[in-house]
Amino acid sequence: MASQRVSRSVLITLAGLGVVSVAFLAGVQAALLVLIGIGFGLALQGYGFGFTGGWRRMIVSRDPSGMVAQMVLMATAALLALPLLAAFPEELVGAVAPISWSLLIGAFVFGLAMQLADGCGSGSLNKAGAGNIYSWAVMPTFILGSFIGASHQPAWIALGGPLDAWASEPGQSFSLSLMPSLGALGATALSLVLCLLVAGLFVRLRATPQQPTSFWNRQWLKAALVIGILYAVHLAVAGQPWGIVYGLGLWGAKIAAGVGIDLTQDAFWGVAPHAARLAEPVLWDITSLTNIGLLFGTMAASRWTNPDGATHHLSAKQWVVGLSSGLILGYSARLAFGCNIGGFLGGVASASLHGWVWFAMAFAGSVFGVRLRSRLGLQ
Amino acid sequence: MTRLTSISLFWAILLALIALDQRQFDKPRAEPPAILLGSGVAASGGHCSGR
Numbered sequence: 001m002a003s004q005r006v007s008r009s010v011l012i013t014l015a016g017l018g019v020v021s022v023a024f025l026a027g028v029q030a031a032l033l034v035l036i037g038i039g040f041g042l043a044l045q046g047y048g049f050g051f052t053g054g055w056r057r058m059i060v061s062r063d064p065s066g067m068v069a070q071m072v073l074m075a076t077a078a079l080l081a082l083p084l085l086a087a088f089p090e091e092l093v094g095a096v097a098p099i100s101w102s103l104l105i106g107a108f109v110f111g112l113a114m115q116l117a118d119g120c121g122s123g124s125l126n127k128a129g130a131g132n133i134y135s136w137a138v139m140p141t142f143i144l145g146s147f148i149g150a151s152h153q154p155a156w157i158a159l160g161g162p163l164d165a166w167a168s169e170p171g172q173s174f175s176l177s178l179m180p181s182l183g184a185l186g187a188t189a190l191s192l193v194l195c196l197l198v199a200g201l202f203v204r205l206r207a208t209p210q211q212p213t214s215f216w217n218r219q220w221l222k223a224a225l226v227i228g229i230l231y232a233v234h235l236a237v238a239g240q241p242w243g244i245v246y247g248l249g250l251w252g253a254k255i256a257a258g259v260g261i262d263l264t265q266d267a268f269w270g271v272a273p274h275a276a277r278l279a280e281p282v283l284w285d286i287t288s289l290t291n292i293g294l295l296f297g298t299m300a301a302s303r304w305t306n307p308d309g310a311t312h313h314l315s316a317k318q319w320v321v322g323l324s325s326g327l328i329l330g331y332s333a334r335l336a337f338g339c340n341i342g343g344f345l346g347g348v349a350s351a352s353l354h355g356w357v358w359f360a361m362a363f364a365g366s367v368f369g370v371r372l373r374s375r376l377g378l379q
Numbered sequence: 380m381t382r383l384t385s386i387s388l389f390w391a392i393l394l395a396l397i398a399l400d401q402r403q404f405d406k407p408r409a410e411p412p413a414i415l416l417g418s419g420v421a422a423s424g425g426h427c428s429g430r
Contacts, residue, residue, distance in 0.1 A: 029412065090419070095427070131389070153429070157429075239422025243426045250425065281403075
């Protein structure tokens with residue numbers, strides 16, 4: 001008990017020192033973003049909330065409790081964020097992306113790979129922060145994949161999309177934000193109805209009466225509410241939705257530039273505004289700051305709840321699957337305009353159609369990913 | 380290797396990389412408002428959605 005108290009005091013002191021250091025090096029906003037990231041990490045790890053496991057439980061045992069909690073998260077974030085986006089259009093921006101082939105293919109492949117990697121963007125960071133060795137195998141190639149995927153993203157977007165005929169301008173891919181046509185109230189109401197319908201659909205699909213399953217989990221619902229509120233706070237502080245993969249790609253680009261790779265002619269990292277971010281400290285980048293905070297938050301929560309324990313060694317097969325699925329996760333996330341956070345949550349909480357399309361494609365990919373995971377004998 | 384050792388190693392590497400990155404830049408930051416909401420300043424950060 002005394003050692004636990006010491007451990008907690010050390011963690012709080014380290015968090016305080018880290019936040020003050022970031023404030024000194026990069027300013028108050030940067031420090032606030034690290035604090036918000038710590039909050040995300042504490043909520044994800046402390047409540048055991050995640051996307052990958054929730055989807056797998058639905059696919060394998062028709063347990064909808066994870067899906068219901070995720071829809072509560074989407075609804076909470078949309079309810080809080082959409083009025084803010086409507087009231088402060090000059091300062092705040094949402095995540096709106098086109099319905100492109102890159103989105104459809106990227107989200108499907110991401111959904112498949114997240115089952116092999118046993119984590120999405122937030123999930124892999126969450127588990128890596130908590131000391132999960134498998135996620136440590138995933139993370140380096142996730143970073144590499146995000147860097148390469150971003151570099152190839154312009155070429156993928158140039159392929160257009162299936163709905164380009166309805167695009168507002170010739171040569172552009174079709175995108176749909178509900179805000180301009182429905183206003184904040186209409187877009188919020190429709191988003192909430194969609195969340196309710198999707199949650200209802202999964203509840204209807206739950207296991208048969210012979211194998212009854214509860215369709216909610218109190219811990220995950222608490223997590224959904226906390227993360228949804230933090231999402232809105234992040235939007236107010238940063239002016240943009242919470243994201244994860246952009247920061248990972250930037251870390252990859254910085255490492256590439258650091259080892260002498262010339263990115264000045266790169267289609268993504270060589271042009272504005274990304275080239276400017278590459279020429280700035282990583283502590284100036286919004287997604288990097290919340291990623292670092294999230295890593296600390298998950299580490300703190302895991303030390304808090306389970307301070308002991310040994311690391312487990314990985315088999316050769318786990319190394320191969322972990323490294324390759326990380327690469328695919330990172331690459332596909334950039335094609336899909338983000339992971340479960342930047343693409344799905346960010347899209348839904350910005351009333352952008354691409355968020356829901358992302359979810360449909362990624363969930364379909366996860367159905368195949370769960371089967372492949374089983375064939376590979378992954379636990 | 381205990382989990383504490385491996386986590387300590389992970390953070391040592393991460394902090395070393397951040398310090399290495401920070402050392403390469405010696406320019407003052409035009410610091411953004413602490414909270415963008417209500418500041419009159421437009422968002423300008425990078426995001427996965429393509430901005």
